Amino acid sequence: MTHLFGPVNSRRLGLSLGVDLIPPKTCTFDCIYCEVGRTTHLTLERRPFAVEAIIREIREYFQNPPATSDYITLAGSGEPTLNAGIGEIITAVKDITTIPVAVLTNGTLLYQSEVRQELACADVVLPSLDAVSEETFRRINRPAPGLTLEMVLAGLKAFRKEYRGQMWLEVMLLKGINDTDAELAALKREIAAIAPDKVQLNTAVRPVVENYARALNRREMEAIAAYLGQGAEIIASFDRPHRAAAAAAKDRVVIDMLSRRPMTARDLAEALGLPLPQVQKRLHRLQAAGRVSRNLYEHQGFYRSEPKAE
Numbered sequence: 001m002t003h004l005f006g007p008v009n010s011r012r013l014g015l016s017l018g019v020d021l022i023p024p025k026t027c028t029f030d031c032i033y034c035e036v037g038r039t040t041h042l043t044l045e046r047r048p049f050a051v052e053a054i055i056r057e058i059r060e061y062f063q064n065p066p067a068t069s070d071y072i073t074l075a076g077s078g079e080p081t082l083n084a085g086i087g088e089i090i091t092a093v094k095d096i097t098t099i100p101v102a103v104l105t106n107g108t109l110l111y112q113s114e115v116r117q118e119l120a121c122a123d124v125v126l127p128s129l130d131a132v133s134e135e136t137f138r139r140i141n142r143p144a145p146g147l148t149l150e151m152v153l154a155g156l157k158a159f160r161k162e163y164r165g166q167m168w169l170e171v172m173l174l175k176g177i178n179d180t181d182a183e184l185a186a187l188k189r190e191i192a193a194i195a196p197d198k199v200q201l202n203t204a205v206r207p208v209v210e211n212y213a214r215a216l217n218r219r220e221m222e223a224i225a226a227y228l229g230q231g232a233e234i235i236a237s238f239d240r241p242h243r244a245a246a247a248a249a250k251d252r253v254v255i256d257m258l259s260r261r262p263m264t265a266r267d268l269a270e271a272l273g274l275p276l277p278q279v280q281k282r283l284h285r286l287q288a289a290g291r292v293s294r295n296l297y298e299h300q301g302f303y304r305s306e307p308k309a310e
Helices: 053-063 086-096 113-118 134-141 149-162 180-196 220-228 251-261 267-273 276-290
Strands: 004-010 014-020 073-076 101-104 125-126 165-172 198-203 232-234 294-296 300-305
Touching: 004 053, 004 251, 004 267, 014 053, 073 086, 073 180, 086 113, 101 180, 113 149, 134 149, 134 220, 149 165, 149 180, 165 180, 180 220, 198 220, 220 232, 251 267, 251 276, 251 294, 251 300, 267 276, 267 300
Parallel strands: 014 073, 073 101, 101 125, 125 165, 165 198, 198 232
Antiparallel strands: 004 014, 294 300
């Protein structure tokens, strides 16, 4: 499969069939914490990326789906709403299956009325908001030229007023950058104005683009969640039990997953629904064959696919 991956166990959405809508790494942001890597095509220009091919692949998958899913998640190696065919893709998914549709987005293009309309039929939209001061916004997210924090906030508020589905707002907290009292007080005010159904707090637990994008610890995250109040939850933990995604996984599945983002052996075991020792054995074999590599980050070993494994 070119555009589909999984199903994988998601921290936020349970068992999720991912749909990659964007060529890597095409985005409206070049975030300092991005686990996918540096943005190579920083843009606000929307284009119809492989819409027919994506819909065809989804249709073929559901002719004989190998596993059930809680959600079909439209995401990508960049910002999925840059795909001008996202509305058409959501409509097609709704025609093909009754599985609810989720959209993982940085929310930057919600200031455009056509983007809000295209996402209207999704069941859950999960935008992000990492800062509410222009200086911190630019430091963390490094937006495309022409994109301002004011535009992002206006888009989030307009979408919340129009949208009838669930809106879960993700906040990436970074030590010494957006966790100060002043930043958090302003963030709390803006969250109240946006009024999402959930506020999901994350931190830099995976490899990042810039080494100064540092994670908060669990106690610090819990204090911020308590300060933000009801509806705020921490998603930066991987210790919840997961449903098995499959009884076994072939090398290709592992490599496909690692080509999209770095993962620990435990991440893979949980996503694949396999015992950790079995996944470790597979990873050791793939590493010995030069098909994956392992690097340390924050005292954890993260695996990536190697280009020749693609």
